[in-house]
Amino acid sequence: MAQALIEEKTIGARHTPVLLSQTLEALAPRARGRYLDGTLGLGGHCEALLSAAQDIEICGLDRDSDALALARERLAPFGQRVRFFHSRYSRFADALQELGWDKVDGALLDIGVSSLQLDESERGFSFLGDGLLDMRMDQRSDDLSARHWVNRASFASLKECIAALGEDPQAGRIARVIVDARQKKPITSTAELASLVEKAYPPAWRRTSRRHPATRTFQALRMAVNDELGELRRFLQHILAYLPVGGRLAVITFHSLEDRLVKQAIRRWTEGCRCPRHAAACVCGHQPEVRVLHKKPLQAAAAELASNPRAGSAKLRAVEKIAEAMPRANETA
Numbered sequence: 001m002a003q004a005l006i007e008e009k010t011i012g013a014r015h016t017p018v019l020l021s022q023t024l025e026a027l028a029p030r031a032r033g034r035y036l037d038g039t040l041g042l043g044g045h046c047e048a049l050l051s052a053a054q055d056i057e058i059c060g061l062d063r064d065s066d067a068l069a070l071a072r073e074r075l076a077p078f079g080q081r082v083r084f085f086h087s088r089y090s091r092f093a094d095a096l097q098e099l100g101w102d103k104v105d106g107a108l109l110d111i112g113v114s115s116l117q118l119d120e121s122e123r124g125f126s127f128l129g130d131g132l133l134d135m136r137m138d139q140r141s142d143d144l145s146a147r148h149w150v151n152r153a154s155f156a157s158l159k160e161c162i163a164a165l166g167e168d169p170q171a172g173r174i175a176r177v178i179v180d181a182r183q184k185k186p187i188t189s190t191a192e193l194a195s196l197v198e199k200a201y202p203p204a205w206r207r208t209s210r211r212h213p214a215t216r217t218f219q220a221l222r223m224a225v226n227d228e229l230g231e232l233r234r235f236l237q238h239i240l241a242y243l244p245v246g247g248r249l250a251v252i253t254f255h256s257l258e259d260r261l262v263k264q265a266i267r268r269w270t271e272g273c274r275c276p277r278h279a280a281a282c283v284c285g286h287q288p289e290v291r292v293l294h295k296k297p298l299q300a301a302a303a304e305l306a307s308n309p310r311a312g313s314a315k316l317r318a319v320e321k322i323a324e325a326m327p328r329a330n331e332t333a
């Protein structure tokens, strides 16, 4: 399938990365620098980084082998300057170790689903076409598919998943309709699930909703199937140790819960003294590890939105490392 898409059109012509100029500005790529792109996708940001400064090298990861094949094709002109890893980004340290890199000058995540994944109905991400309910970004993994979730999860877990990750106020009704339907026969296709969710919506909501009623349920299942929040949490726990002072991190999110995780991590990294308020003097010696590059997250301007409505929910947050973490008190003793 990936090959068919390559032949249809060049990848660069069919795909424009979101918030591209803002991302380049945030990462401020340096000549001969080493960078990590944890979500290569179709290689758009990576291509721009490689072209932005001389002799940059990139360690590029994607858990989707179809995306990786397309990125390889697009980035072939850069030869050995890009190294490709079929891996989830929470395991970035293994890839760096394989390359013998102990630090990178910058790291980028552009999280979420790619247009390639959404456009191919057989991947089961979209309710617009009809395909087998799958939604695994890595189809070679042992991750449980959306089919498994929908047919096996309890009513309570389905409701919680759709409420928490989809933020759908109709989560209870949707979970009930799913559980009732699967008692008659397993739910296996995207169209089947979309029509069940539509039925679960009260008619007045169906009429007034600007989005397809299944939008949030599909988003929730995709995030659960791929443990998207867990991936981001694990990445944020470790990435700072791999940046030198002056190194930069840029993260683009499309979901409020993901943005919240990034915001919370940045808040921790910018914290100063952690001594109790009543302490006469600072004994912890803790100092901020990063400086925040923009007070508010960057979002797409009107011109980008006109050509790519999906950029509407994208938020970019970026930081520069300014100090190494202080060892914890019990580590210095």
Ligand SMILES: C[S@@+](CC[C@H](N)C(=O)[O-])C[C@H]1O[C@@H](n2cnc3c(N)ncnc32)[C@H](O)[C@@H]1O
Residues within 6 Å of the ligand: 015, 016, 017, 018, 038, 039, 040, 041, 042, 043, 044, 045, 046, 061, 062, 063, 064, 067, 087, 088, 089, 090, 110, 111, 112, 113, 114, 115, 137, 231
């Ligand atoms: C929005 S696209 C990235 C687009 C890319 N920046 C570009 O310019 O083409 C997101 C990509 O991240 C990948 N992805 C999502 N979560 C991932 C994870 N935890 N580990 C590795 N790749 C992941 C998806 O498979 C998808 O290809």
